[in-house]
Amino acid sequence: MPRSPSRDLADRYSGNRAYFHRLDGSQRAKAWLALLALGAVLCWALFELASPARTAPMHSHGELASVHAAWEQDCNACHVAHGLDGSVFAARDRWHDLTCQKCHSGPAHHASIAAEGQAFHDRCSNCHHDHGGRNSSLVRITDDHCTRCHQDVAAHTSALAPVQCERSVTDFVQNHPEFKPLTGEVQRTLKFSHALHMTPGIKTNASAAPFTLEALAKLTDSATTARYRQPDQVMTDAVRLDCASCHQLDAGSAASAGTSLPSGRSRGDYYLPVIFDTNCKACHPLRAPEVVLNTELRAGFALPHGQQPAELQKFLLGEFSRQLLTAGQKTPEAPVRLDGRGEAESLAFRQAIDKRTRDTMMRLFEVSDHSGVSRGEACTKCHDLSGNSRDFATLRIAPVPPRAVWFTKARFDHTVHRASTCATCHPGTAAAFTAPGKLLVEKEPPQIAGIDTCRACHSPAGTSVALADGTTIRGGGVRHQCTDCHAYHNGDHPREGRAAPARLPAKPLDLKSFLRGTNP
């Protein structure tokens, strides 16, 4: 008997019940993918727990600079380990708790820095930011690190200490003051005119006889004469100096041997100091005047440079004694006779020496008997004197300060600027006596152009920069950050470099400890 359709409807449904409890294909895919993701994360978490050092770079926000690359996977090398103690909001402080001074010493900027600045200074990472990539610099930092204090120096200087620099500097182009050595009166103790020496023939008027190479050759040897001879010159030509005749970069070459590092090691930032023996002596030899001994004309002997008058006097006494002795005069050191008959000879000997010495000293220092003002032929041609001009024991040559570095609180690299002419930055050093009417200035001001000449290149591209001659020029866009010229640490001793004792680490590490970044 066929089943009634109404029975189907009346029967209790026994088919696909509770289907809503079962996941369909889409839901299963979603659930499996979610479980897969959860499993992957749990695996990673286990790996983190098992090997925190190996996973540390995954959390680092950037590669370390190349100088610190050895400790890329070792947070302990630099960071002080910390737990969850303290506020979570102080996480930045904890991460910036570093141990830089294991390897570096960071002497203070200035002793006069205020307490707040000192606290800022004590945290190295306030200025030196690592994790910026292999090629990042830890010392080339943005200006705001410096202007934080230098926008108001007085507020950041200890109340007891005087403010030694411009009170507010925020930008090299906008408000950096003129370089200090160029602002005040420079006490020159050396007479030297670039304008004269750069004039061919080294003469102050056109009618004067030029100083020729032939004349030079009589004063010095052939090799030195050749050094000052230009390729297109013959011996009868006037001596024609250029900047390189006296100024040479510290290139570690033979020419600078003894004054620079071995060949190939010199950075060449600065010019070697101009020293008498190397750069002046060829044209200005120091010799004692000729003397007549026993009717024989004796040539003057060479005098040492760098001696004070009293020292030179002793040298002359010795040299003249030697000359007299070699000329046959009786020695005063002969045994003393008890009858006193040798005293006259001894006295004559001493008088002869003293006379020659005094004459020579007078001539060297050319002291007027009345005024005591030096007119100068030899020493006083270039040097200032002080003391009693009639008493050689008290006479002093004014010391010549070292001028190889004028800007002691900044660094400058002459080598990278050598594409421009010297006169670009050193105006007034060109030949000046080629036409009449020029006044000889023996004590020149510093022949260094001011800050505006620097700004012509070192300013944002397109900036209008006013030059000293009244013209304006568009800025070259070359970098002009504080750290491009200035260093920070050990600022009270600006002439000291990175090798200064104040910068040495307290306790150097052996190789293994160094690579571990930890003390043994």
Added chain:
Amino acid sequence: MLFGRGKTPAHRVTRLAVWTTTIAGAGIILAFLGSLARFWHWPPQSSSAFGVACGLLGAGIILFEMALLPRKWCRGWRLGATRLWMKLHVWLGLLALPVVLLHTGFHFGGPLPAFTLVLFLLVMASGLWGLAVQQWLPQKLHANVDTEAIASQISTLGQFHALEAGRLFDSLFSTDGIATEAARTWQPFRENIYTPYIQMGRRSHSPLAVHANAKREFDRLRESFPDEAATIDRLEAIRDQRRQWDVQLRLTFWLHNWLWVHLPLAVAMTGLMFIHAIRALKYW
């Protein structure tokens, strides 16, 4: 969940885009103004007090977002209206975007924080995509599918309809229990084309999936059985319903497939967020 009261999908999707941009922009601008008032640095530093606060707020939001999952598992616990949960899920999710961006300081950071951030952005993007399709596809479903069924049961319903269609074909092909010549002709159509299509829909690769083919076949069937118009109309109606279910399945697939991305990535991102937070706050 419909976003706003716009009547057209375009209006609602536009509204969603505007709100997303507005919340993100407003959050960042407010933080920038705070930096001008010297409350914090700009750009924010992740490990500063403000950065950590943003990180903790972002983590809290993310944990709440993830709480939607246990909320679904425990429907019987009466943990608040689903609609409210979804509203909070969406609005707090939108708020999380500027909060997390401020926490990052607009930097990716290290590999793991960067990966976590990328996952977060992908979760945000997939969530926004999901919300956008929900503004559009349900309306399209309502318009195109008259006989909407429970999507997961469509294959079961197809089996029921195949049984009904089998009975209809039996009655069509036999007259007093004797198979006619026409029935023998149309038997392959029943077995190879019609029944597979009713059971499996488009996956059967039946020509009936194409409306023109179906119409042509049913016209021919009517010519073969001119007296059985009512039965054939019912067979055609069953086929048309199956076609609508195919459309429904396709729309449902797009309505929910974003969750294949959204949920797994959210799970991974939450896990990595914990690892990142622990390593960042506790260095050992």
